[in-house]
Amino acid sequence: MSLNWFKYASPATFYPVAGKMIPWFAWSAALLAAVGLYVGLVVAPTDFQQGDAYRIIFIHVPAAWMSMFLYVVMALWSALALGFNTRLSAMMAQAIAPTGALMTFVALWTGAFWGRPTWGTYWAWDARMTSELILLFLYLGVIALRNAIDDPRRADRACAVLTLTGVVNVPIIYFSVHWWNTLHQGSSVSLTKAPAMAAIMLTGMLVMTFAAWFYAIAVSLARARTIMIERERGAAWVSELTEVRNA
């Protein structure tokens, strides 16, 4: 095994690779979102209990899943950045934070406008919602901490430590509906038992989940490329890029 993984940990190598991957993820996301929205808003029938209000599920659940998943990915990159001191890992963690914050906001916002017609309230300080709100503050805290530190390498380490400390919140969000008596319902989909929803609704939700996944990958990679140029400007490989010379 002579494959040198650290070769791909160099921004100069990763930058063009990411550039080739972005269109594939972006178009997949757009296509899946179109299919998912059609299934969710047109094909799927009205729910017999919740009426059409349940249709918010097609963005709420994918956004909520992504909000937690992206945090875990950000934490993994942060751990690599601390362990190996690689620039690329820290840049990837930095690139994920805004999209993670956005997904968390969408989960909270759509949850509020689903809660109002079904529970009678936009917000309650129950364990699920409160821990998801803390997740939003963690994302915003990581972004603010980076902006507050001038030296990027010091900012990398500080953000990595904060990110890894906050990762404890993710299982709290996930299991909150089991550990506490929450207004928020338990999960409708689990790996261990049959889903508590109709097949067509589940299909729409999973298609939207993959759309959110590909969207997050495409946007994070595009942001990572921008961060690479921002932080490596002055390096020969940056000034040799066509898009830099033509900027």
Add this chain to the structure above:
Amino acid sequence: MMSTFFAMNGYGFYIWIAYGVAALVLALELFALRSRRRSVLAEARLTGPDEVGYPAGGAE
């Protein structure tokens, strides 16, 4: 036909506020990213390569 679709049996307000704001923040993210990329590229062009410093391809 279209108006019954948008009415969503009385839940239209909640559904379209949820979907609309989600679409809006995604669009804002893409717009912000594009303008940041443009300014970063322009800045990198102005900075130019260092006289000494990084070897091409970076150190790690």
